Amino acid sequence: MSEATGRMSEATGKGTGAVGAASRHPVIRNEATTEIPVHLLFRDEAGDTGETPVTPVAPGATVVGRRQGTGEQRRVSGPGSRAARAADRTPAERPGPAGPGWAAVGVGLAAAAGCAALLWWVGLAPGPVRVALGLPPRTYDGMGVGDWGALFALAAVGLCAVGGLTRGKEGHALVLTLFGAYRGSVRRTGLVWLSPLLVRRRVDVTLKHWRSEPLPVADRGGIPLRVVVLVVWRVADTARATLGVSDHAGHLRGQVEAGLARVFSQLPADALGAGGSGEGRTVRDAAAVGDALTRQVAARAAAAGIEVFSVQPLRVEYAPEVAGAMRRRRFAALDAADRERALTTAVDAVEDTVRRLTVRGLVGELDDYERRSLVRELTVAYLGGR
Template structure:
């Protein structure tokens, strides 16, 4: 089913004609010109006025004639069409769907909670009314299915798989684009266009949230320690190089090892180190 335009004419002229029919019928009744002709005029007035429509902005009216779809009227204002048409109003305004929180397993099998907000509007009135049973309910169910499919196709983060490029937590822009594309593919058959789709809620499920938080904290500590050690090693190398360059002191391999050990303890320790003054020689 494809939407097609239905021609209509201005309703003001037919409004005047319909009112004129009632006026002439009343005049004839008052003048005692009989009952048949005024009755025909009154029926004609009712028939004409039945074809008048009031169409508001961002609203359409789909018309059928004895079960056959004849077209959709989108011109705003007072319009007139064949009074025998069966007419159905449908909104073309943008609508919000605030999806409920869903518990889904991500790509790695971890249970997560996810929800999305979808902005959509009807783009094809014929498909929305005649290709699906209830297009609003269809949008809600297919949106939930798309969110579930998206969550199961991507990992929450790349902590378990460092080679994972796109994750739900770190690549929100790409994830939103994937969700919007998936929704447009699913909802196109219902004549619905998705204007925007965004993840509104994303978290680990409560039963694993504590364990995942500890894992994230441990990963952060390891990463910080790694950076500290790399910086400390660089500083030790620079210190030894500067001592050798300036010829401040000559150290054998054993004393270099002791100096490196002391510097690493000072630089990598979590607490400040209390200095100890050595009044003897390096070898006592």
């Protein structure tokens, strides 16, 4: 009896231990009977569960933090994410449904011939036409349902064949839409057949040169400027240029103005420093400014299907309201720089002259007063001669 009681208590202890171990790791059973450990739902760090570390966030992006204790993952948003999502939703250019025009002309002529034959068969062919074609006369006994159906079918085929004919031009593309949905683009030239149900928009895809009017910008110091640029561009993706933006030419103009504001705000209009040397990068460095403008505008215009080859500044000048003051300032700076160079040259020449006179023994030992007098006279002579 004591041995049985001991075995029962031992079994009871084992069961209690198993229950206690299970209670330390509770689980939730969902409708699919999948066991999910509760403690994993409240892990916020990837290292606690052995997951792969999160990819670093791109520069300029904003991280929306997750709520502690919920297992919610971080959401990343940035200035380029909205534009990227909009570009992804815009369909890319693809070939549209188009057929050869000569085939449509043949179908239209065949349909017309079928209609004429049907009218002759039922006896409705005009007399002159029948005589000209050498057809025997036939008596009109009325048209049945089948005759009317065949006549309407032939007429519909002929109208569809002739109504879908269009002419493709060199340097132009046709963007096709059906009930507002993009169906493709056609770049074929010559006689082309398109479905009459498709809405067509003609887009110019030739290379274009746009010379802007004077655009207002400001340099790094806030000095207002007027800049004229030459932009070489073309439409590369007709679908994005037509359906992605309302006006691709206006979109390009806006990107050019934004690029000018970004590039010119980082450079001074003139590099006349304290020494008046005029060295350093300025907005008048056409090569460097043009390369920077081309890169920025091309990167941002590509989302609208526009390919930008070059953006070069042609003329940079001060705004009319500050032009007079800035010219006077520039001339004063140039004059000060010239005076400083002249003075430096004169002082170097006087020093060299005094040293040579002393070394060659042309003058004896000079006291401070005599040396100052000699230096003064030589300086006046050099500057006066200049």
